[in-house]
Structures are given as structure tokens and as C-alpha cells.
Amino acid sequence: MNTGEWKPTACVLCSENCGLEVQVEGTRLARIKGDRRHPTSAGYLCDKASHLDHYQNNRDRLTSPLRRGADGSLERVSWDEAIAEIARRIVAIRDEHGPHALAFYGGAGQGNQLALPWAVGFRMAMGTPYMYHALGQEKTGEFWLDGHLFGSQTCHTGRDIEHTDYVIFSGTNPWHAHGFPRARKLLRDISNDPKRTMVVIDPRRTETAELADIHLQVRPGTDAFVFAALLGTILQEGLENRRFIDTRTIGFDDVRAQLAGVSVDDYSRMAGVEPEVVRRVARGFAAAEGACVRSDLGLQQSRHSTLNLYLEKLLYLVTGHFGKRGGMAIHAQTLPLLWESDPNAPGFDALRTTVAGMMPIAGFYPPNILPAEIDSPHPGRLRGLVVDSANPAVTGANAGAYRRAFSKLELLVVIDKDMTDTAELAHFVLPAATQFEKYDCTFFNWGFPENHQHVRHPIMPPTPGTLPEQEIYHRLAVAMRADFSKNPLLGPLMQLLEAPPVLALPEAMRKAVAPLLFASMQFVEQHRDAVVRAGITDEGHGLAAALFKRMVSSPSGTIISRHDYEDAFSFIRHADGKIHLAVPLMFEWLDGLRAEAARPTERDPDFPFVLCAGERRSSNATTNYRDPAWRAIDPAGMLRIHGDDAVRLGVADGDLVECESRTGRIVVQAQLDDSVLPGSLSLPHGFGLRYTTAAGERAAHGPLINLLTASDDCDPLTKTPYHKNVPVRVRKADAAIA
Numbered sequence: 211m212n213t214g215e216w217k218p219t220a221c222v223l224c225s226e227n228c229g230l231e232v233q234v235e236g237t238r239l240a241r242i243k244g245d246r247r248h249p250t251s252a253g254y255l256c257d258k259a260s261h262l263d264h265y266q267n268n269r270d271r272l273t274s275p276l277r278r279g280a281d282g283s284l285e286r287v288s289w290d291e292a293i294a295e296i297a298r299r300i301v302a303i304r305d306e307h308g309p310h311a312l313a314f315y316g317g318a319g320q321g322n323q324l325a326l327p328w329a330v331g332f333r334m335a336m337g338t339p340y341m342y343h344a345l346g347q348e349k350t351g352e353f354w355l356d357g358h359l360f361g362s363q364t365c366h367t368g369r370d371i372e373h374t375d376y377v378i379f380s381g382t383n384p385w386h387a388h389g390f391p392r393a394r395k396l397l398r399d400i401s402n403d404p405k406r407t408m409v410v411i412d413p414r415r416t417e418t419a420e421l422a423d424i425h426l427q428v429r430p431g432t433d434a435f436v437f438a439a440l441l442g443t444i445l446q447e448g449l450e451n452r453r454f455i456d457t458r459t460i461g462f463d464d465v466r467a468q469l470a471g472v473s474v475d476d477y478s479r480m481a482g483v484e485p486e487v488v489r490r491v492a493r494g495f496a497a498a499e500g501a502c503v504r505s506d507l508g509l510q511q512s513r514h515s516t517l518n519l520y521l522e523k524l525l526y527l528v529t530g531h532f533g534k535r536g537g538m539a540i541h542a543q544t545l546p547l548l549w550e551s552d553p554n555a556p557g558f559d560a561l562r563t564t565v566a567g568m569m570p571i572a573g574f575y576p577p578n579i580l581p582a583e584i585d586s587p588h589p590g591r592l593r594g595l596v597v598d599s600a601n602p603a604v605t606g607a608n609a610g611a612y613r614r615a616f617s618k619l620e621l622l623v624v625i626d627k628d629m630t631d632t633a634e635l636a637h638f639v640l641p642a643a644t645q646f647e648k649y650d651c652t653f654f655n656w657g658f659p660e661n662h663q664h665v666r667h668p669i670m671p672p673t674p675g676t677l678p679e680q681e682i683y684h685r686l687a688v689a690m691r692a693d694f695s696k697n698p699l700l701g702p703l704m705q706l707l708e709a710p711p712v713l714a715l716p717e718a719m720r721k722a723v724a725p726l727l728f729a730s731m732q733f734v735e736q737h738r739d740a741v742v743r744a745g746i747t748d749e750g751h752g753l754a755a756a757l758f759k760r761m762v763s764s765p766s767g768t769i770i771s772r773h774d775y776e777d778a779f780s781f782i783r784h785a786d787g788k789i790h791l792a793v794p795l796m797f798e799w800l801d802g803l804r805a806e807a808a809r810p811t812e813r814d815p816d817f818p819f820v821l822c823a824g825e826r827r828s829s830n831a832t833t834n835y836r837d838p839a840w841r842a843i844d845p846a847g848m849l850r851i852h853g854d855d856a857v858r859l860g861v862a863d864g865d866l867v868e869c870e871s872r873t874g875r876i877v878v879q880a881q882l883d884d885s886v887l888p889g890s891l892s893l894p895h896g897f898g899l900r901y902t903t904a905a906g907e908r909a910a911h912g913p914l915i916n917l918l919t920a921s922d923d924c925d926p927l928t929k930t931p932y933h934k935n936v937p938v939r940v941r942k943a944d945a946a947i948a
């Protein structure tokens with residue numbers, strides 16, 4: 211392809227997928243800039259995008275299928291051999307032990323989601339319901355609550371931060387993590403506008419907290435108390451939105467009975483914050499024209515996880531900040547990433563996992579239970595696992611348990627673009643084309659009232675030896691002799707491919723984008739008016755065909771729907787069209803919170819520090835940065851420790867320290883940093899990965915934090931790990947280790 215030409219694509223390092231323009235030289239991403247035509251990012255980029263050439267070109271790129279040989283090493287094999295043998299072994303496990311001995315993990319990362327329907331179709335061809343995914347250790351509490359509040363676990367909510375007057379960021383640091391378009395610009399805009407208010411609830415004085423009007427520097431793991439105190443204030447002072455509650459919701463009286471009696475003073479003090487500041491936030495939030503909340507891992511991966519999210523949702527619901535400018539809303543989805551199983555459907559109980567008895571939430575099983583589902587004496591245990599676009603040997607809680615469990619699998623297949631820690635443990639490794647080499651897109655396009663879709667076109671030819679995932683799953687299903695006519699996804703996809711006139715597109719593109727034709731039909735059925743308002747018009751083949759055409763021929767992305775704020779109510783799935791505020795299980799958990807307030811849990815004196823295991827920084831991008839050379843800042847992945855603690859422990863800046871939990875021990879470099887509270891520590895996510903050095907050796911670099919985390923220290927309902935609240939002890943490392 212030509213040098214000099216700027217080619218539209220996207221950054222693939224976080225869920226924002228900001229639009230890019232790239233000049234390609236050979237296989238290099240020689241120059242990178244923001245694409246001003248992109249509908250949401252509009253030219254915005256953060257510093258991480260400049261490292262994208264490493265994603266495309268690095269020493270770990272896979273260029274051939276690999277098979278574990280008799281001597282235990284991975285050896286190159288042809289695609290035909292690999293596909294045939296994997297298919298044979300999957301079928302053998304299924305025939306001998308049943309489909310429940312098989313599972314699938316991942317299937318979609320930060321930007322490569324276009325192949326997901328093929329991946330799910332393949333999972334169905336294996337016959338197993340088990341779809342493990344990273345979302346099952348962060349967002350499933352929210353999905354479960356959406357099911358109760360709005361009538362379906364697919365009713366995902368977003369927020370209108372761009373137009374909000376009052377925003378609460380709780381347990382998230384959008385300065386680094388983003389989570390909404392053009393985050394740094396919007397944060398600065400809100401910060402600079404005296405009429406708009408930003409509140410940050412975070413135990414660390416983060417870059418976002420520095421920009422906030424109010425920073426509630428809570429003790430780690432106490433958010434449920436803060437949110438209960440905010441709700442208590444609102445109910446005690448009559449600040450709830452009566453009209454909204456009466457017309458849009460049911461169950462308010464039960465909620466009031468639970469929360470009106472909360473002692474705002476006691477609960478605030480439990481969290482280590484001033485009651486008067488909590489009251490001020492409650493009043494400001496309730497009185498704002500449009501107010502919203504944005505939380506992330508600090509609430510999800512911490513104590514009271516699902517309860518935190520419930521109280522947070524109640525906050526915007528009882529104040530009526532839903533379905534209006536600057537508030538919260540359920541949004542449209544091009545391709546539903548989330549789905550909910552019908553409890554009345556036949557075979558529903560077969561969805562339960564063998565060992566933990568876990569049911570899926572929004573279609574996902576939690577990674578936290580996976581090691582135990584494999585490493586079990588149960589005859590129905592998992593024996594075969596296919597992993598795509600994930601690195602659970604590093605990112606799952608208790609990495610040691612993962613490694614032990616994976617060694618007991620009869621078949622582990624990893625589909626990745628690079629040689630990862632998980633791939634090193636596999637029986638087969640299949641090399642995928644990168645996201646710059648194939649058609650791809652994200653379905654994290656969760657905007658409201660406007661939604662967009664960015665179908666990216668390849669900007670360079672595939673690396674020889676690699677295949678796009680659609681092709682891999684298609685070939686595997688054929689080799690397994692899957693009955694396509696009975697497969698709810700592969701069947702229709704094949705029909706589309708065999709009906710040439712429907713998609714007058716090149717072969718490679720057709721296979722990739724076929725799912726979007728279904729998505730278009732569904733989308734138009736649900737959101738016809740909003741599609742028309744986006745300027746898409748029927749050109750004679752129906753509106754769905756026009757939408758599809760618009761999506762696949764807009765390489766910088768396009769707006770696909772324009773809703774009114776009020777439309778958010780039409781997405782509610784309860785038969786009465788109302789929001790059901792009362793969630794009985796959460797009321798039981800509130801009893802627990804009351805008991806905890808009366809008698810606070812003592813910290814284990816053996817592990818006196820609270821470690822936030824997995825902070826987002828500019829030096830990490832999930833596990834997509836492996837080689838320390840990619841990290842311009844903080845290449846070691848330092849442990850933040852408060853100066854007072856450091857002095858007490860005799861630790862100086864840059865010293866090596868041992869950090870030990872009940873699960874494991876790692877040695878890390880200390881950074882004295884008073885942005886954390888005394889007694890709190892913080893380590894980054896995405897370090898400790900194995901990579902190939904310049905000398906061609908495999909090495910690991912930086913803290914492998916999941917050697918410290920535990921599978922069972924998690925939310926009892928969703929199994930979401932408490933990664934942000936790991937009890938540890940630290941001491942200066944012995945001279946021998948140092």
C-alpha cells in the first residue's frame with residue numbers, strides 16, 4: 211500500500227477506540243494523528259496512541275500456528291494440520307465427557323469485536339454455554355442490577371457527561387482510564403466552568419481528583435457507606451424527585467424504608483469523610499439541572515461491589531436524573547454484546563457450571579471461578595478451553611491457580627496476535643491478524659442520545675501466516691463437522707455468504723462484515739426514527755440495507771442514530787414500562803452494612819495495608835504493552851506508598867520492597883507518593899508480562915499483581931474480585947533479593 215497516504219483507522223488500546231489517521235511505511239505505523247472526522251473522538255488522542263507501532267511490530271508477533279510437541283516445546287505446524295487436530299480433539303472431549311467439559315474465554319478485546327458473532331457461533335458449535343470474559347470480573351454486577359431495575363440485563367446505561375452540570379466520578383480515574391470520549395478535554399472543560407461541578411470519590415488524590423471541585427478521599431472499600439449517606443441525606447431532607455418517582459418508578463417506599471434512617475454522620479465517618487461535605491454533594495446533585503455518575507473498577511472490584519453499584523444507581527434514579535440532558539440513560543446497541551437467558555426456556559438449568567454452580571450474567575461467566583472449574587476431582591470438570599484475545603494467566607485473580615489449572619487441561623488453544631503468557635501454556639497457538647490488518651470494529655459504541663459505528667478497514671495486508679478470527683472459527687467449525695443449519699449464528703452467517711447479491715463486497719470483507727447486516731436489520735426494527743434522524747435514507751433496498759451500506763463505507767466512522775433524551779424510557783424492558791427500584795437481595799446486603807457500621811470489621815494485623823492491585827496509568831494498556839521499552843513513563847510499574855509509611859518501614863524512594871498477601875509475594879520498587887492515604891498502596895495493571903528480549907530470550911518485567919490476589923475474595927453474587935482491596939504487608943527487601 212502507498213506510503214504518504216493517511217489511512218483512517220482507530221486506536222485499539224482502550225474501549226474508546228479513538229479515530230486515527232496513519233501513514234504506513236512497509237509494516238510500520240510511521241506517523242499517527244487523530245482523525246478529525248471521527249464522530250466521537252473528533253481528532254482527540256491520548257499519549258498512548260503514539261506507541262501503536264509496538265502493537266503491530268514487536269518480537270512476540272506470531273506468524274505460524276504452533277503445536278506442543280513430544281519434547282514439550284511449541285513447534286510450527288501448518289494451518290491445515292492445526293485446524294484438523296484441534297477440531298478432532300474438541301470433538302473427542304465432547305464425545306467422551308459431554309459439551310460441558312469445554313469452555314471459551316474472551317473472544318473480544320478492546321477493539322476487535324467484529325468477529326464476536328463467529329466466536330459465539332463456534333462456542334455454540336462446541337455445544338457449551340460457557341463463555342468466560344473479562345467483563346465477568348468487572349461489569350456483571352451492573353448488568354445484574356440493570357436486569358432488576360430496568361427489566362433486562364441488556365439494559366446498559368450510559369451518561370451524558372458532555373452536557374452535565376454535576377458529575378460524580380467514583381472509583382474511576384478517567385484522566386488515565388478514559389471510559390468516555392475525549393475524556394481529558396471534557397474533564398478540563400468541567401473543571402474550568404464555575405457553573406459545573408465535578409466530584410471525585412477515590413482513596414487516591416488522582417489526576418482527575420486534582421481537577422475536581424470536591425474530592426471525597428474515602429477509605430478504601432467504604433463506598434457503600436458514602437452512597438448510603440448521600441441517599442440518606444436526600445431522603446431525610448426531602449430532596450427526591452417526586453414527579454419522576456411517581457410517574458417512572460415503582461418500589462420507592464421500600465427504598466425509603468431502607469435508607470431514610472441512615473445516620474449520615476456515622477456512615478460518613480465510616481468512610482473517613484466529613485458529613486457536611488457529603489450533605490453538600492447530595493444537595494448539589496439533587497438540585498442540578500442534569501447530573502450523572504460514572505463509576506468503574508474502584509466500585510466494582512472492591513468490597514460491597516454489587517451493593518455499591520445499586521446505591522449509585524438509586525442516587526440518580528430517586529433524584530430523577532434519567533432520560534434527560536446531562537443525565538443517565540439506557541442507550542441503543544448496534545450488536546448486543548450482552549444477552550440474557552430466559553429462565554423459562556428449556557435447558558436453562560444446563561447453564562449452571564459444574565463445580566461452582568454459577569449461572570451466567572448477561573451471557574458471561576466470571577473468570578474467578580475458572581481455575582476451580584478445571585482443577586477439580588469432579589468427573590464433569592472442564593477439560594478443553596479456547597482462549598481468544600485475552601491473557602487470563604496474567605489477568606485472572608490468583609495467577610498461580612490459573613497456571614496450575616491450565617496444566618491440567620487436556621486441550622488449551624490460544625488465539626492471539628502475540629506470544630502471551632497464556633499462549634506459552636497452550637497445546638495449540640493460532641496466530642491472528644492484527645486490527646490494522648483486517649476489518650474490525652468495537653461494539654462498545656454505547657453513546658446516547660447519538661450513537662455511532664466505526665467499521666475499520668485494513669490499512670496494511672495481513673502478516674503472512676496469520677488469519678482473521680472469522681476465518682479461524684469458520685475453518686474449525688467445518689473441521690468439527692458442525693451442523694451449520696442448527697447453529698443459531700453460523701447458520702444464518704453462512705446463508706448470507708452463500709447469497710452473493712446481498713453483499714456486493716469483496717470476499718474477505720463479506721465474511722467480516724456479514725454480522726453487521728443482521729445488526730442493521732435489528733437496529734432499524736428497534737430504532738427506525740433515530741436512524742432516519744441520523745440522515746440515513748432508504749435508497750430502494752430498505753433502511754437496514756442503507757444503514758449497513760453507510761456503516762461499511764465510512765472508514766472514519768459514522769453516526770447511526772439520533773435519539774431524544776426521553777427515548778431512554780422506551781428502552782425499559784419491564785412490562786409496565788417502569789423502573790423497579792426495590793431489589794430485595796440488596797436490602798439484605800444493607801442489613802449487613804448496618805451491622806458493619808455498628809461493629810466495624812477489624813483489619814487482619816498480619817496484613818495491615820490495603821493494596822489497590824491494578825491502577826490505570828499512562829504506562830499500561832491492559833496487557834497490550836508487554837515490553838518495558840514501550841513504557842516511556844514508570845517502566846518498572848512502581849508501588850505507590852505514603853511517605854509516613856515509608857519512613858516507618860525505613861523505605862526510601864526507589865527501594866525494592868516485598869509485598870506479600872495471603873496468596874503470594876512479589877518484589878517491587880517503591881515510589882514515595884502522598885497521593886495515596888497512609889495504610890494504602892497502589893500497583894499498576896498490565897505489568898509482569900512475559901516478552902521476548904532483544905537477545906531473543908523470554909523474560910518477565912514488572913509486578914505480576916495477580917500473584918497476590920485471591921479467587922475467593924470476591925463479590926458473593928457475581929464473583930467479581932476485590933482487586934482494589936487486597937490485604938498485604940510490606941517490608942524492605944532483603945539485601946540478597948535487592
Ligand SMILES: Nc1nc2c(c(=O)[nH]1)N[C@H]1C(S)=C(S)[C@@H](COP(=O)(O)OP(=O)(O)OC[C@H]3O[C@@H](n4cnc5c(=O)[nH]c(N)nc54)[C@H](O)[C@@H]3O)O[C@H]1N2
Nearest residue numbers: 381382383387411430431506507508825826830831832934
Ligand atoms: N491507561 C489505561 N487505560 C485503560 C486501561 C489500561 O489498562 N490502561 N484499561 C481499560 C479497562 S479494561 C478498564 S475496565 C478501565 C478501568 O478504569 P478505572 O476503573 O477508572 O481504572 P483503575 O485505575 O483500575 O481504578 C480506578 C480508581 O479506583 C480507585 N479506587 C481504589 N479503591 C477504591 C475504593 O475503595 N473506592 C473508590 N471510590 N475508588 C477506589 C483507584 O484509586 C483508581 O483511581 O480502564 C480502561 N482504560
Ligand SMILES: Nc1nc2c(c(=O)[nH]1)N[C@H]1C(S)=C(S)[C@@H](COP(=O)(O)OP(=O)(O)OC[C@H]3O[C@@H](n4cnc5c(=O)[nH]c(N)nc54)[C@H](O)[C@@H]3O)O[C@H]1N2
Nearest residue numbers: 322344599600601602605625626627642823824832833933
Ligand atoms: N489485579 C487486577 N487484575 C485485573 C485488573 C485489575 O485492575 N487488577 N483488570 C481487569 C480488567 S478490567 C480487564 S478488562 C482484564 C483484561 O485482561 P484480558 O481480558 O486478559 O485481556 P487483554 O489484556 O485485553 O488481552 C488482550 C490480548 O488480546 C491480544 N490481541 C490484541 N489484538 C488482537 C486481535 O486482533 N486478535 C486477537 N486474537 N488477539 C488480539 C493481545 O495480544 C493480548 O494478549 O484484566 C483484569 N485483571
Ligand code: SF4
Nearest residue numbers: 221223224227228256
Ligand atoms: S488509549 Fe487513548 S488514544 Fe487510544 S483509544 Fe484510548 S483514549 Fe483513545
Ligand SMILES: [Mo]
Nearest residue numbers: 344345348832
Ligand atoms: Mo476492563
